[in-house]
Amino acid sequence: MFEKRECILQANHLVRQFPAPKKKVLTACNDISLEVYKGKTLGIVGESGCGKSTLVRMLMQLERPDRGEILFHGKNLAEMTTKEKWLDRQNIQMVFQDPLASFHPKRKVIDILTEPLENYKRLKKEEKEAKAKELLRMVELPEDLLWRYPHSMSGGQRQRIGIARALSLEPEIL
Secondary structure, eight states, X not given: OOOOOOEEEEEEEEEEEEEETTTEXXXXXXXXXXXXXXXXXXXXXXXXXXXXXXXXXXXXXXXXXXXXXXXXXXXXXXXXXXXXXXXXXXXXXXXXSSHHHHSOXXXXXXXXXXXXXXXXXXXXXXXXXXXXXXXXXXXXXXXXGGGSOGGGSOHHHHHHHHHHHHHTTOOSBO
């Protein structure tokens, strides 16, 4: 039989529309519902331009749905206070398609990797280098990348840095 799992994220009837030329409307997401269960993998697939990124941006609270609701552990994200949303954001992390665009160009890898931990006061200054090295090892990158800038690395290395940064907070959902 199937094992019963805890639903940690639920999207109900999400709709996101954007204004288009000539008073038209572009519907990026239309009546999307899904459930994310603890310990399970959910893949979202579709052709280019079908709304996958818009859906994820809504789940990450980077965009607000025009209709529908998003529940995280049964609590509606739209009804959360700013502080509650900020605290919950550490539990849902994302890896951006273009990692270079998501990195500050004047920050070294050590700072990029540890920034989320510093923002949530989960890292002491004296632990910074060791934690950054641990995160690099997790994604099978050499420790000497710590002192480099992302623009001096390959696309694959930058993608792994983005993955390591997202994993640094040990999120429930990635």
